[in-house]
Structures are given as C-alpha cells and as structure tokens.
Amino acid sequence: MNLEHLQSFYITVKSNSISKAAQILHLTQPGLSGQIKNLENELGVSLLNRSNKGVELTEEGKVVFNYAHTMLSIQGNIKRDLVNLHEDSPKLLIGSCKSLGEYALPCSIFTFKHLYEEVDIHMEVLNSTEVIQNLQDHTVNIGIVQYNPKLNEISSIPIVSDELILVGPSDKSPKIITLEELKKIPLILRETQSGTRKIIKEALNTKDINLKDLNIIYALNSPESIKSSILSGKGFSFLPKLAVAQELKKQSIRKVEVENLNIIFEYYIIYREKYAFKKYEQMFVDFIISNKRGFC
Numbered sequence: 001m002n003l004e005h006l007q008s009f010y011i012t013v014k015s016n017s018i019s020k021a022a023q024i025l026h027l028t029q030p031g032l033s034g035q036i037k038n039l040e041n042e043l044g045v046s047l048l049n050r051s052n053k054g055v056e057l058t059e060e061g062k063v064v065f066n067y068a069h070t071m072l073s074i075q076g077n078i079k080r081d082l083v084n085l086h087e088d089s090p091k092l093l094i095g096s097c098k099s100l101g102e103y104a105l106p107c108s109i110f111t112f113k114h115l116y117e118e119v120d121i122h123m124e125v126l127n128s129t130e131v132i133q134n135l136q137d138h139t140v141n142i143g144i145v146q147y148n149p150k151l152n153e154i155s156s157i158p159i160v161s162d163e164l165i166l167v168g169p170s171d172k173s174p175k176i177i178t179l180e181e182l183k184k185i186p187l188i189l190r191e192t193q194s195g196t197r198k199i200i201k202e203a204l205n206t207k208d209i210n211l212k213d214l215n216i217i218y219a220l221n222s223p224e225s226i227k228s229s230i231l232s233g234k235g236f237s238f239l240p241k242l243a244v245a246q247e248l249k250k251q252s253i254r255k256v257e258v259e260n261l262n263i264i265f266e267y268y269i270i271y272r273e274k275y276a277f278k279k280y281e282q283m284f285v286d287f288i289i290s291n292k293r294g295f296c
Contacts, residue, residue, distance in 0.1 A: 128195030146195025
C-alpha cells in the first residue's frame with residue numbers, strides 16, 4: 001500500500017476538504033483527487049462521498065481511516081525512535097491514566113530522575129482507553145492503566161491495589177448509605193472511556209444495578225474538576241483513594257460507605273507483547289513495580 005496516498009486520504013478526512021488538504025500537502029486538487037482514487041482502486045472500495053459540505057467517509061472509508069491513523073502514527077514513531085538512537089540523552093515516553101499520573105506518579109518520576117539524571121522523561125496523562133490506544137499506535141512504549149485490558153499482543157504487570165470510594169462534601173454527606181439510596185444521590189462521574197467509569201460499571205453490574213439507574217448529573221474528564229464540584233457541594237463521586245488521600249486527610253471531603261459495595265482494583269503497567277524494552281525503559285518498569293517507587 002502506498003503510504004503517501006494513505007496520508008493524502010487521512011489529511012483530506014481530517015481537513016474535511018479536498019482544497020484545504022491539497023494546500024497542506026502542497027498538491028493540486030486534481031493531483032490529490034488522483035492519489036485518493038488510486039488508493040480506492042488499490043483497495044477495491046469507495047472511501048469518500050464528496051459534497052458541497054465537504055467529504056464524508058463511507059463505511060469502508062471509516063475502516064481504512066482507523067488503520068491509516070495507526071499506520072501513520074507508527075511511521076512517525078519509527079522516524080522518532082531512529083533519531084533518538086543518535087541523540088545523547090535516552091528518552092523515556094510514558095502514557096498514564098489520570099488517577100495515577102496526576103497524583104502518585106510525579107513523585108516516582110522525580111525519584112527516578114534523581115537516580116538517572118541523563119534520562120529525558122516525558123509523561124502524557126490521559127484516560128486508560130487513550131493510553132491503551134497510544135500503546136497500540138506505538139506513540140508510547142510503556143502504559144499505566146487502571147485495569148488489565150486483556151487484549152491480544154498487550155502484556156500487563158500489576159503495580160499496586162487501590163479502592164474506588166464514594167466521596168461527598170464533608171458537611172453534607174452521610175456516613176453510610178444503601179444501594180437503593182445510591183441510586184438517588186446526585187452523582188458526578190468520569191467520562192465514558194475512563195478506567196474509573198469502567199470499574200464502577202462492572203462493580204454495580206454485579207449488584208444488578210445499571211448506570212442508567214443512577215442519578216448522574218454530569219460527567220467530567222478530570223479527577224480535579226470532579227473534586228472541585230464536590231467541594232462546591234454539587235454532588236458525590238466515586239474516585240480512587242489515591243486521588244483523594246490529601247482531601248480525606250484534611251477532612252475537606254468525606255468518604256461515604258455504601259452497604260455491600262467494595263470496589264477494589266489494580267493499576268497495571270502495560271506494554272506490547274513482542275516489544276523489547278530499551279535499557280532505561282526496563283529500569284523504569286523494575287523501579288515502578290518495586291517498593292522504591294515512592295508514590296506521593
């Protein structure tokens with residue numbers, strides 16, 4: 001498959017315009033249209049529907065677009081890693097879920113950097129689904145997520161156990177509620193693709209409770225914004241204990257026990273099964289799964 005033609009198709013979809021994509025790619029519009037047509041002929045399918053409103057993917061085009069994103073990401077990362085081989089400082093690229101990346105991991109990275117000053121460390125904090133996607137796209141080589149994805153070609157190592165707890169405003173929260181009462185209180189949850197939401201959903205399913213049974217007032221993609229909402233008295237939320245340790249200590253928020261509901265989960269390091277860690281990547285993995293990690 002011609003990667004240049006695949007890239008032209010990908011940029012056209014992202015730009016939603018043949019003319020805009022042609023400008024970005026420094027091609028004429030007929031030249032760009034010809035490349036996309038060649039790709040369609042090679043695959044034997046129609047990829048785009050063109051109209052005055054722009055371009056729209058066909059069903060076949062949606063499949064090819066998803067693969068194009070992965071293939072072009074891998075191509076870019078091959079170039080990046082080859083360049084890194086000739087640079088003096090080794091690179092450590094990490095993708096982490098927000099629950100660990102925003103709270104516990106910064107102290108670990110500080111300690112690791114103190115031990116290995118020559119390592120250039122970059123961590124991107126996303127939700128677990130996005131971390132897994134970045135690992136599959138070869139954007140990162142080490143991922144840290146809230147659950148074991150159990151996917152082919154991805155291996156996992158447990159790091160530490162944590163607990164999802166229900167928390168609310170310290171001055172308005174009961175100490176304990178029933179599962180029926182849980183359905184009525186105003187809840188603020190993480191976004192659909194987050195690990196936290198996935199774990200809550202699975203735990204409640206074991207109690208024959210669907211997320212639709214709950215009074216979810218809105219969803220936010222940041223534990224910090226959820227905590228701000230709780231502190232403002234807007235509602236309650238399930239959050240990892242590691243993420244609310246400081247607030248519980250200061251008693252600015254309160255843990256609310258839910259009868260017959262304990263949500264214990266594991267954080268995992270994940271990596272591509274056939275990937276061989278570079279020296280400093282292996283050292284970081286060994287460090288994070290050891291007692292030396294020093295979570296905040």
